[in-house]
Structures are given as structure tokens and as C-alpha cells.
Ligand code: SF4
């Protein structure tokens with residue numbers, strides 16, 4: 001069920017008022033900013049838009065904003081507070097996001113929010129050594145970081161197989177946590193198999209719909225996987241399971257030019273990170289150059305599309321992609337990864353609106369452009385095509401983390417930890433995988449590009 005409603009702004013603080021104070025008093029209380037916060041000491045211009053649509057999150061019965069704070073990059077508590085003031089009431093975090101800093105950002109903002117009006121989901125990754133006691137303990141730490149007595153939804157993080165739905169430790173522990181009033185609902189996030197052991201996202205989600213124990217889920221839904229995504233959505237809707245979306249904006253088109261004498265802030269950070277990991281500065285620059293050259297090649301290939309629509313920034317594509325997901329009445333909320341305030345001002349006006357015909361046309365053409373470039377998250381169709389047992393879907397997902405989400409370190413660590421080996425095996429291979437992707441992705445060359453990226 002969808003509802004148009006007005007989220008009350010308990011303090012009535014405008015963005016200008018909210019932001020201009022930096023670390024000073026707000027509505028009679030003290031705004032605690034982390035040193036180096038993006039808003040610290042800055043006067044910012046702000047839009048007046050507020051969230052206009054709330055949807056019932058399946059069987060939880062909670063009315064959630066159609067756009068949500070996704071916590072992968074979240075570290076700044078001002079983002080949580082500003083999102084709340086704009087009417088966003090869903091926060092998706094995890095124990096491992098920024099080593100607990102995403103949960104802490106929510107916790108630092110907690111005193112400024114009406115707890116009964118927000119919905120918090122957090123997640124823990126289940127390991128082979130976990131016991132009921134360790135899960136109870138980790139949940140307690142999540143509660144402490146978020147300065148709250150209860151978690152609305154407690155998830156298994158990133159499960160990659162149907163079998164994992166039955167994790168007896170998770171179910172036993174969450175039964176206890178529910179009885180103790182520390183969690184209300186359970187769910188899981190899924191973006192397909194991890195390595196070569198696992199099932200497609202579709203198989204996992206359809207099995208979960210049948211399973212019946214899960215109240216809500218977080219999965220990959222975007223205009224590029226609409227066929228699979230809609231099938232999953234229909235199955236979840238039939239069981240009144242809450243639906244939340246992630247990785248809503250696939251692909252990227254335009255590289256930022258690189259001048260070693262005058263690198264951008266992001267490029268400087270990248271080089272510094274590589275140096276701190278033991279690379280020489282020259283190696284880091286070479287790697288960055290290689291990466292940008294490859295992006296430039298993609299850009300050249302997509303130039304007709306870019307010129308046809310007069311696309312100036314990648315953000316235009318990102319916002320249209322997010323909008324496409326958020327407008328779907330059956331997707332209850334759309335999680336957008338964020339750690340700055342500007343993105344909030346950009347997405348909130350999308351709330352409760354539908355894509356314009358022009359944006360529909362743009363996404364339709366964009367889909368064609370990306371078709372043989374974007375490895376669908378959670379897809380596992382080519383799993384048996386590699387005699388070397390390389391986990392193609394997983395490796396391409398790590399490349400996406402690196403390239404599209406700015407999570408270079410995570411991506412490289414995950415890649416290095418793969419049991420199945422890495423894509424250096426593709427060098428000189430006669431590529432029996434060719435033709436295995438129904439979308440026409442050239443698996444060998446894409447894997448080699450991923451390897452080059454993830455081993456810079
Ligand atoms: S390469 Fe193609 S078949 Fe293989 S996982 Fe990606 S989208 Fe699926």
C-alpha cells in the first residue's frame with residue numbers, strides 16, 4: 001500500500017539553519033560534528049523539498065520513505081540528521097560498513113530523532129565460527145553503536161546461497177533477540193553468489209519468499225536487471241515481504257581526466273592509498289593512468305549516446321537510474337549510498353514523482369549502451385563456463401565496487417582473498433567461456449580488465 005503523507009519535521013529546522021551552525025547549538029541542543037565533517041563551518045545553500053511519499057514496508061506495517069540512506073559510505077552523522085529533517089526515515093547500515101562508523105553515525109544522530117518514527121536495518125555477516133552467543137554479542141554491539149534499545153530489522157549480510165537461508169545459528173539467535181525485544185524483524189541482503197559456491201540472487205530470493213521466515217530483504221534492482229528484478233518483486237509481494245533496493249545505478253560513462261601534475265582530490269587520495277599499501281608513487285600513477293585510459297575507451301564507445309542526450313555529468317544518469325527504481329510502487333524503499341548532504345538535496349525532489357518520458361527514453365537507450373558491458377549483479381548464468389572455476393560474477397562485482405562505488409580497498413582485499421584464484425588465469429586462455437553470457441559480455445576481456453583494476 002502506498003500513501004502520500006507528510007513526515008513531521010519535529011524541530012522545523014531548515015537546511016540553512018541546520019547547516020550554518022556547524023558544531024553550534026541547534027534547536028536548544030548541541031550538534032556534534034566529527035572533525036573534518038563536510039559541513040563543518042560551511043554555509044550551504046539548500047533546497048526546500050521534502051519526502052512526499054511513504055510506502056508500507058510489507059508485513060512490518062511501517063511507513064517508510066520511498067528513498068533511504070544507504071550506509072556503505074556513511075560516516076558523517078550530519079548526513080543522518082539532514083536526511084531525517086528532509087523526511088527520510090529509513091536507514092540501512094551494517095556492522096562492517098566503514099568498520100562500524102555507519103552505525104555510529106546513526107547513533108550520534110539518535111538524540112535528535114524521534115526513534116518511533118525511524119526504521120533502522122543493520123546486518124551482520126555470518127561466519128562458520130559464529131554461535132548463538134557471538135550473534136547476541138554482536139547485536140549488542142550494534143545496539144551500543146547506534147545508541148538504541150532495539151533494531152527494527154536485523155539482517156544476515158550478503159548471503160549467497162539458498163542453503164544460507166536456513167542458518168540455524170542466525171535463526172536461534174534472532175528468536176532470542178525478538179523475545180528480548182532487541183530486534184523486531186529479520187531479513188537479509190543478497191547480491192548473488194560469493195565465489196563459486198552459491199546460487200543466483202534470483203534463486204535465493206525466490207526461495208526466501210517461499211521460506212516465509214523473512215520479513216524483508218535488500219537486493220539489487222535496477223533498470224538493467226528489470227526482468228529478474230520484477231520476477232523477484234512479484235514473489236515477495238505475494239508474501240507481503242518488505243522490499244528494499246540497492247545498487248540502483250549501474251555503470252559509468254565518463255572518466256575524470258588525469259593530470260599527474262594536478263590530480264583531483266579523489267585521484268590524490270587514490271594515489272596515497274596505493275602508496276600506503278606498498279606501491280611506489282610511479283606505480284600508482286601508472287595504474288591510475290591505465291584505469292582512466294580504459295574508462296576513456298568506454299566513453300568513446302558511448303559518445304553517440306552521451307551527445308544525443310546532452311549528458312554533462314554522470315550524476316544525470318545516476319539520478320535517472322535511482323528515480324526509475326523509486327517510482328516502482330512495489331519497491332518500498334530505495335537505498336542510496338551517501339556520505340554528503342548534496343546527494344540528499346538531489347534525490348529528495350524525486351520522491352513521489354514518476355520519470356519523465358525524456359528520462360524513460362534516456363534509460364532505454366542507456367540500457368542498450370550498457371547491455372554488453374554491465375555484468376548483472378547476482379547473475380550466475382555463466383558459472384559453469386570456466387574450466388578453471390573462476391567466479392566470474394563475483395570478480396565483476398568487485399570491479400564494480402572499485403570503479404563505480406569508490407570502494408577500491410574493499411574490492412582489492414575481497415579479490416585477493418578469493419579461494420578460487422584470480423583472473424590472471426584468463427591470460428592466454430582459449431576462452432571456452434566466450435558466448436556463455438546471454439547479454440553478450442566478452443567475459444575474457446572483461447575479466448582481464450577487472451584483474452588489471454583489482455591488482456593495481
Ligand atoms: S558475465 Fe553475463 S552471464 Fe556471466 S554473470 Fe555476468 S551477466 Fe551473468
Ligand code: SF4
Pocket residue numbers: 385386387388389390392425426427429430431432433434443444447
Ligand atoms: S578466459 Fe578466464 S573466465 Fe574464460 S574460461 Fe578462460 S580462465 Fe575462465
